[in-house]
Amino acid sequence: xxxxxxxxxxxxxxxxxxxxxxxxxxxxxxxxxxxxxxxxxxxxxxxxxxxxxxxxxxxxxxxxxxxxxxxxxxxxxxxxxxxxxxxxxxxxxxxxxxxxxxxxxxxxxxxxxxxxxxxxxxxxxxxxxxxxxxxxxxxxxxxxxxxxxxxxxxxxxxxxxxxxxxxxxxxxxxxxxxxxxxxxxxxxxxxxxxxxxxxxxxxxxxxxxxxxxxxxxxxxxxxxxxxxxxxxxxxxxxxxxxxxxxxxxxxxxxx
Amino acid sequence: xxxxxxxxxxxxxxxxxxxxxxxxxxxxxxxxxxxxxxxxxxxxxxxxxxxxxxxxxxxxxxxxxxxxxxxxxxxxxxxxxxxxxxxxxxxxxxxxxxxxxxxxxxxxxxxxxxxxxxxxxxxxxxxxxxxxxxxxxxxxxxxxxxxxxxxxxxxxxxxxxxxxxxxxxxxxxxxxxxxxxxxxxxxxxxxxxxxxxxxxxxxxxxxxxxxxxxxxxxxxxxxxxxxxxxxxxxxxxxxxxxxxxxxxxxxxxxxxxxxxxxx
Numbered sequence: 035x036x037x038x039x040x041x042x043x044x045x046x047x048x049x050x051x052x053x054x055x056x057x058x059x060x061x062x063x064x065x066x067x068x069x070x071x072x073x074x075x076x077x078x079x080x081x082x083x084x085x086x087x088x089x090x091x092x093x094x095x096x097x098x099x100x101x102x103x104x105x106x107x108x109x110x111x112x113x114x115x116x117x118x119x120x121x122x123x124x125x126x127x128x129x130x131x132x133x134x135x136x137x138x139x140x141x142x143x144x145x146x147x148x149x150x151x152x153x154x155x156x157x158x159x160x161x162x163x164x165x166x167x168x169x170x171x172x173x174x175x176x177x178x179x180x181x182x183x184x185x186x187x188x189x190x191x192x193x194x195x196x197x198x199x200x201x202x203x204x205x206x207x208x209x210x211x212x213x214x215x216x217x218x219x220x221x222x223x224x225x226x227x228x229x230x231x232x233x234x235x236x237x238x239x240x241x242x243x244x245x246x247x248x249x250x251x252x253x254x255x256x257x258x259x260x261x262x263x264x265x266x267x268x269x270x271x272x273x274x275x276x277x278x279x280x281x282x283x284x285x286x287x288x289x
Numbered sequence: 290x291x292x293x294x295x296x297x298x299x300x301x302x303x304x305x306x307x308x309x310x311x312x313x314x315x316x317x318x319x320x321x322x323x324x325x326x327x328x329x330x331x332x333x334x335x336x337x338x339x340x341x342x343x344x345x346x347x348x349x350x351x352x353x354x355x356x357x358x359x360x361x362x363x364x365x366x367x368x369x370x371x372x373x374x375x376x377x378x379x380x381x382x383x384x385x386x387x388x389x390x391x392x393x394x395x396x397x398x399x400x401x402x403x404x405x406x407x408x409x410x411x412x413x414x415x416x417x418x419x420x421x422x423x424x425x426x427x428x429x430x431x432x433x434x435x436x437x438x439x440x441x442x443x444x445x446x447x448x449x450x451x452x453x454x455x456x457x458x459x460x461x462x463x464x465x466x467x468x469x470x471x472x473x474x475x476x477x478x479x480x481x482x483x484x485x486x487x488x489x490x491x492x493x494x495x496x497x498x499x500x501x502x503x504x505x506x507x508x509x510x511x512x513x514x515x516x517x518x519x520x521x522x523x524x525x526x527x528x529x530x531x532x533x534x535x536x537x538x539x540x541x542x543x544x545x546x547x548x549x550x551x552x
Contacts (some may be wrong), residue, residue, distance in 0.1 A: 084446070087446075119503055
């Protein structure tokens with residue numbers, strides 16, 4: 035399935051009242067590819083994801099999904115009423131009925147097998163993300179859509195999650211659409227970045243995007259400094275792995 | 290020996306409790322207590338409509354409740370007003386419209402308090418058929434949409450992506466509540482119906498570790514409340530409908546005294 039087009043959005047526009055949420059957005063995604071949507075809060079990232087998923091219809095533009103494509107979706111927030119008693123296992127199989135062995139395997143793949151029988155309310159933020167990811171994987175998706183999957187997860191956990199997402203792509207060859215508000219976090223894990231602020235500001239390889247004036251204008255000086263700070267972690271992490279990554283990019287930003 | 294009317298009352302109450310348990314669980318999970326109230330209040334308007342149209346009042350209640358549920362689903366879709374504001378407007382205008390309508394129908398003498406608080410001791414064979422027929426139909430329908438409804442309750446958009454026809458399922462659920470409200474009106478009256486949906490389900494939450502368990506336990510606690518309330522009503526000569534609700538509330542309070550590791 036690798037390389038096969040899965041998703042194609044062309045000239046997608048959406049307005050709500052007087053607010054333009056999306057303005058002529060193009061987005062393509064193929065199997066085996068990780069595309070990351072970045073942009074500041076309120077830039078329309080989640081809206082674009084909902085259009086891509088078919089949850090929202092655009093006012094203008096076209097949305098094409100490969101016919102019959104199985105989609106695994108991890109929404110930005112999951113708030114289950116405290117009154118609803120639900121085990122993790124039950125939650126994972128709500129979308130796709132599956133035997134316990136399959137559920138256990140999916141949870142093991144995302145590193146959350148230990149919470150299989152726990153109440154959903156008792157798991158931590160990071161565990162919940164892994165549980166939701168397992169539910170998406172249980173569908174054996176050709177396209178995985180993850181809306182801010184590292185929210186409520188500490189920095190070390192964020193890197194671990196992105197590493198996991200990269201590993202899932204390598205193992206399963208599915209296409210992944212990722213939403214993040216931080217470029218530096220996803221740099222290593224992503225093939226292509228689309229920088230969104232209602233319209234597409236810039237798009238391309240993460241290194242190129244991080245150097246793009248449009249990106250810098252969008253995130254401002256603070257964002258770039260922020261980037262340098264986090265890069266420190268990045269270097270540290272990759273030193274452990276024996277890799278040197280993005281060193282020139284860091285110089286670029288520190289300048 | 291107990292009189293026939295008491296057996297009929299008990300049977301009628303149990304029928305309502307049985308259907309109210311699982312539906313009430315969803316009302317609790319979906320935070321729709323106010324929605325249930327609105328439907329129940331519109332039931333009084335249904336009585337007036339039934340009398341006016343010269344049809345069975347149960348039919349009038351059912352028709353108006355179903356129409357109100359449909360109206361709510363459509364209004365909610367347009368998102369012009371916050372849902373609780375909308376419900377507040379509809380609930381009280383329907384209740385008042387019903388009261389005004391009944392007052393205008395001078396030719397008919399109606400016992401208002403029996404509609405407001407129920408008249409379970411006057412349940413007849415016809416009512417029993419109505420309650421058990423409607424209640425069992427509601428349970429069968431609920432069982433049919435159980436899985437997709439649960440998925441949509443946990444996360445609507447996730448359910449949609451996974452192929453659940455969320456709008457149809459929600460519509461079906463709202464119509465089911467309308468059906469149960471119409472069925473339960475004779476037993477507890479329009480002002481107390483929601484309590485029979487919510488209190489037993491909330492009590493059951495204390496002991497349940499799965500959604501299904503909570504639904505079944507809800508029916509059980511509802512049945513206990515009906516039995517206890519009726520008995521209290523006979524011994525203390527108190528109104529039956531409110532006694533049932535008081536009994537349900539006592540069970541809810543008692544549940545917290547029972548140690549549990551269900552959380």
